[in-house]
Amino acid sequence: FDVVVDAAGAWTPDTLHVIPDAAKHLSDVLSGTDTRLIVVGGAGSLFVNKEHTVALEDTPDFPDAYKPVSAAHGEALAHLRTLSDVKWTYISPAADFQAEGERIGSYELAGEEFTTNADGQSFISYADFAIAVVDEAESAKHVGERISVYAK
Template sequence: MKIAVVAANGKEGRLVVKEALSRGDEVTAVVRGENKSAAPHAILKDLFDLTTTDLAGFDVIVDAVGTWTSETLHVIPDAAKHLAGILSGTDIRLIVVGGAGSLFVNKEHTLALKDTPDFSDDYKPVSAAHSKALEGLRNRSDVKWTYISPAADFQADGTRTGSYGLAGEELTANAEGESFISYADYAIAVVDEAESGRHVGERISVYAK
């Protein structure tokens, strides 16, 4: 399996690289500057300068782009759009590291987590950016995309347990009523999907059991 991780220097990107390498996958980092991940190969290029030719030969591209500032949040949906565009019509799959805010909290799928009264104002801008990325993917049938939402509490320094629960469009909690997952366990789910390709054209979600 040949996997390219875009934004491999980020916290989630590095963990996806590490997880894929541990399974014997061939991993390439896509970074603007020095490759600080464990990937033995790198494409040193701004993601918006990537072309179809740059990504030819890979089985899966992982979009691990993450930003938080108001000036840069547009990069999240713009990155997903650009990568989908250059992968259009190919057999290369695109896996996007998504957000939790767009997960539904009712069975009718009319109310998303980000629109509930208790959702923190601090997270609304980044949630809106991730939601825009997902909406853009939903409108495409020309690219083999998968969008993976984490649980409500996405823990950057959380423990790697080696397992996770898999769900769909709805926010899901564990038996204790808690909805969280570590970056490390989320990386396991990303690589599982990369290797299996079971959810092409779908949004899935993962949580700690």
């Protein structure tokens, strides 16, 4: 196989470790191979300023309930950034990641910065996010990078 997609998720205090543990385990397994690792991340670590010093999770409006899961995703990303022997890509969804959201069939790519659409919204359906993951798996355009995805 060419690509492994890590979409591990957890929400409870006793399971949050699964998120960084999965990224660490898979990166260990894939170390030194040509198999790429795509990690489905979170939006909380996206930067809200051009200097990349303030993350969305550090803003006053970021919900306290999401801070633990955001921290777990951030730990996974921080680990990936230390690696030079793994072909990884970390993909952050929009802030409003809609499990039951409508499949539009398109998406917009952004980088490290929190990005909204023309209406000032940050959302994407699971279905459209999945298209972005498959597109990255096929293209390998962002190896060694974190990208983000949102709907127009």
